[in-house]
Amino acid sequence: MIRIGKGDLKMTNIDWKEKKNLTMLADFYEFTMANGYLENGMEDTIAYFDMFFRSIPDGGGFAIMAGVEQLIGYLKNLKFYDEDIEYFRSKDMFSEEFLEYLKNFEFKCDVWAIPEGTPIFPGEPIVVVRGPIIQAQIIETMVLLTINHQSLIATKSNRIVRAAEGRPVMEFGSRRAQGYEGAILGARAAYIGGAVGTACTIVERDFNIPALGTMAHSWVQLFPTELEAFKAYARLYPDNCVLLVDTYNVLKSGVPNAIKAFNEEVVPRGFRPKGIRIDSGDIAYLSKEARKMLDNAGFPDCSIVASSSLDEYVIRELLRQGAQIDSFGVGERLITARSEPVFGGVYKLAAVEKNGKIIPKIKVSENVGKITTPGFKQVYRLYDKATNKAIADVITLHEEEIDDTKPYEIFHPLYTWKRKTLTNFYAKKLLVQLFDKGKCIYENPSIHEIRDYCEQQIDTLWDEVKRFENPHEYFVDLSKPLWDIKDQLLKEHGKIQKNNI
Ligand SMILES: Nc1ncnc2c1ncn2[C@@H]1O[C@H](COP(=O)(O)OP(=O)(O)OP(=O)(O)O)[C@@H](O)[C@H]1O
Ligand SMILES: O=P(O)(O)OC[C@H]1O[C@H](OP(=O)(O)OP(=O)(O)O)[C@H](O)[C@@H]1O
Ligand SMILES: O=C(O)c1cccnc1
Numbered sequence: 001m002i003r004i005g006k007g008d009l010k011m012t013n014i015d016w017k018e019k020k021n022l023t024m025l026a027d028f029y030e031f032t033m034a035n036g037y038l039e040n041g042m043e044d045t046i047a048y049f050d051m052f053f054r055s056i057p058d059g060g061g062f063a064i065m066a067g068v069e070q071l072i073g074y075l076k077n078l079k080f081y082d083e084d085i086e087y088f089r090s091k092d093m094f095s096e097e098f099l100e101y102l103k104n105f106e107f108k109c110d111v112w113a114i115p116e117g118t119p120i121f122p123g124e125p126i127v128v129v130r131g132p133i134i135q136a137q138i139i140e141t142m143v144l145l146t147i148n149h150q151s152l153i154a155t156k157s158n159r160i161v162r163a164a165e166g167r168p169v170m171e172f173g174s175r176r177a178q179g180y181e182g183a184i185l186g187a188r189a190a191y192i193g194g195a196v197g198t199a200c201t202i203v204e205r206d207f208n209i210p211a212l213g214t215m216a217h218s219w220v221q222l223f224p225t226e227l228e229a230f231k232a233y234a235r236l237y238p239d240n241c242v243l244l245v246d247t248y249n250v251l252k253s254g255v256p257n258a259i260k261a262f263n264e265e266v267v268p269r270g271f272r273p274k275g276i277r278i279d280s281g282d283i284a285y286l287s288k289e290a291r292k293m294l295d296n297a298g299f300p301d302c303s304i305v306a307s308s309s310l311d312e313y314v315i316r317e318l319l320r321q322g323a324q325i326d327s328f329g330v331g332e333r334l335i336t337a338r339s340e341p342v343f344g345g346v347y348k349l350a351a352v353e354k355n356g357k358i359i360p361k362i363k364v365s366e367n368v369g370k371i372t373t374p375g376f377k378q379v380y381r382l383y384d385k386a387t388n389k390a391i392a393d394v395i396t397l398h399e400e401e402i403d404d405t406k407p408y409e410i411f412h413p414l415y416t417w418k419r420k421t422l423t424n425f426y427a428k429k430l431l432v433q434l435f436d437k438g439k440c441i442y443e444n445p446s447i448h449e450i451r452d453y454c455e456q457q458i459d460t461l462w463d464e465v466k467r468f469e470n471p472h473e474y475f476v477d478l479s480k481p482l483w484d485i486k487d488q489l490l491k492e493h494g495k496i497q498k499n500n501i
Contacts, residue, residue: 021077023105024084026141031088034134035098043101046353047136048376051127051143053120054369057155057340058312061471062119062461064158064454065126066189067150068434069116069444074142076440078107101134107438109135112431113147114379115445117192117454119461120151121476124379124395126345128431131438133352140347149182150189152343153335157193158458160330162466163312165319168327170212171198172307173335186335192450199329207447214277214305214329220247226254230261234273238266242275242305250278250286251293259297275303275326283308284321291324305329311339312468348372362489368414373478375485379430382410383460386424390460392475393430397482402427413478413486 037043056063080102088094088102109131120126127143129136161169171190177183187198188207197210204211215233223229226248234241243261245254255276262273276294278286283306294302306318307329315328332338351360351374360374376398382391392410394402402408404427411419434442445453464472478486 020073021079021081022074022142023078023080024087025145026138030138030140031094034138035094037133037137038098038101039095043132043134045133046130047133047349048351048353048358049129049136049140049347050125050350050372050377051129051147051345051347052123052125053148053151053343053345054122055344056122057152057337057343058159059468059471060155060159061465061467062121062155062458062474063151063343064154064193064458065114065118065120065147065151066116066154066192067146067148067185068113070150070185071113071127071143071146072434072440072442072444074146075107075109075111075139075435078105078139080105105135107135107435108132109139109435109438110433111435112433114430115432115450115453116150117154117450117457118430119390119457121393121474123373123476124393125350125373125377125431126151127347128350128377130376144345144347148343148345150185150192151345152337152341153186153189154193154454155343156334156337156339157190157195158454159312159468160310160315160328160334161194163315163319163468164328167325168196169194170305170327170329171195171200171334172329172331174198174200176332177335183335188447190334191447192454194451194455195330195334196327199331209447214242214275215244217244217247217279220244227257227260230257231265234261234265238269238271241266241271241273242277242303243273244279245276245290246278246280246286250281251289255290255293259293259299262299262302263297273299273302275305277305277307277329279306279308283325284318284323287318287324288322303327307331309333313339316468350374351376360485360489362486362493364490364493371486371490373482373486374489375482377431377482380427381430382408382422382425382427384424385426388460389462390474391422391425392477394427394477394479395482396479397485400479400481402479409480410475410477411483412475413483416483 085099085103088099109129112128114120114126171187174183177186183200184203187200187203191209197212199213201211203209220226220229230243243258245258258276266273287304290304303326304324305327306325310328310330311333348363349361351358358376362374363372365371378396378398380394380402384391404425407421407423409419409421465474
């Protein structure tokens, strides 16, 4: 694969992502409700919202948190402009008092989130917002949009990366992404999930994620012959030469011409050829034949890059067939998460404060999976001290401490007879505070730190959770105090949990 250019870029921080004001990117109902909260004298009511998701895309065993940096950028820039106020006024349905509130809007919420790159599981709060109801309400759409999109792509990217079994995966999808933020932030998320870089130039400029690439068919078509095209490219970039060999015929002309170009333009200049790219046909067969040809020509170190509508399933299948591929370029199926393009994160009210006291709130449903977990919460991940593997996540009340020096009993929140006492374990809080009364108190790690952290954290999951088929369902339990609150509220609403403790 090719690193474009040689410099180790410092981030130029053109920072469109930080400075952009997206305050009006909210569903209209957020504003009609916000106006109503004010009309009802509820503007000072403190509310608690949780973002959580219900199922893992592609039947996977875990997802990956991403998008926190962009969420922070959005929250830092919340502000209503005069045009926004005029727009609301023109709707003739918002009170002047509400418009005044928007004009003087100052973000006052506390926000917690699970850091980017962390494996996350259904049902646990991944973002928690506490603050005046109007504010906590109107940010719903962007909280969800930002985290849903990047978590979806980071999760998909990681599946593809794992299928590639250590071979580098390049993100090639900008041209088929859903819009420019889909491309740019999708590439960012793909990198968090383990892609080695992206074909997208702006992503290197703005995020310092390596821009990588080869050449297009147009280059080969533009020259009178394939050989001339290859030689011209090799002359220009002898140290970085990856040739696209499938424009006419991979084995009859593409690979032989690539070998000629390497011999005539790369080796004499004192370099080794980097690779060839195969972008169509039976990639397993073609790669095996190409490998033999390159080896016989004295280029065993010349890589074979494959692309063409790849995803984790095709990659796994290619490797099963013994394909001789050293790295993958993956576009449309990664950047659009084509096989399951929705990360169904939701934002639900979990509590309100009355006279300084937290009153937990629940949303009941006939569908057990849709019943929310009430209260102001924290999430702990419990790790086995002997193996450093993650055993379970436990959702607790926010102020609850898990004392990992003492035995701790975990139990299934529905099938409560399923229980286990942990002894040799340590506990880590997952939710970290991003904003304190509207002030950002969190420093974003660098994108490279996030990517490394992601890899490290995935290492703490058992292989059973990571397998593609019927992965083991990782435990997400409730602490006893939290379970009691949920049970109590369910009883009040005429529902009972499966088993009383
Ligand atoms: N050996 C293989 N086993 C399984 N899938 C493969 C194999 N080789 C290629 N594929 C996949 O099969 C699909 C073939 O797509 P398609 O029908 O567009 O063929 P193509 O050769 O890329 O065509 P085109 O010449 O039009 O680009 C792609 O998703 C590709 O990744
Ligand atoms: O298939 P994807 O996973 O989306 O990977 C990206 C695709 O984009 C390019 O094709 P395109 O036909 O757009 O341009 P090209 O002329 O460079 O091949 C490239 O050759 C890949 O086939
Ligand atoms: O550089 C490449 O090879 C590339 C870039 C975008 C899409 N497909 C391939």
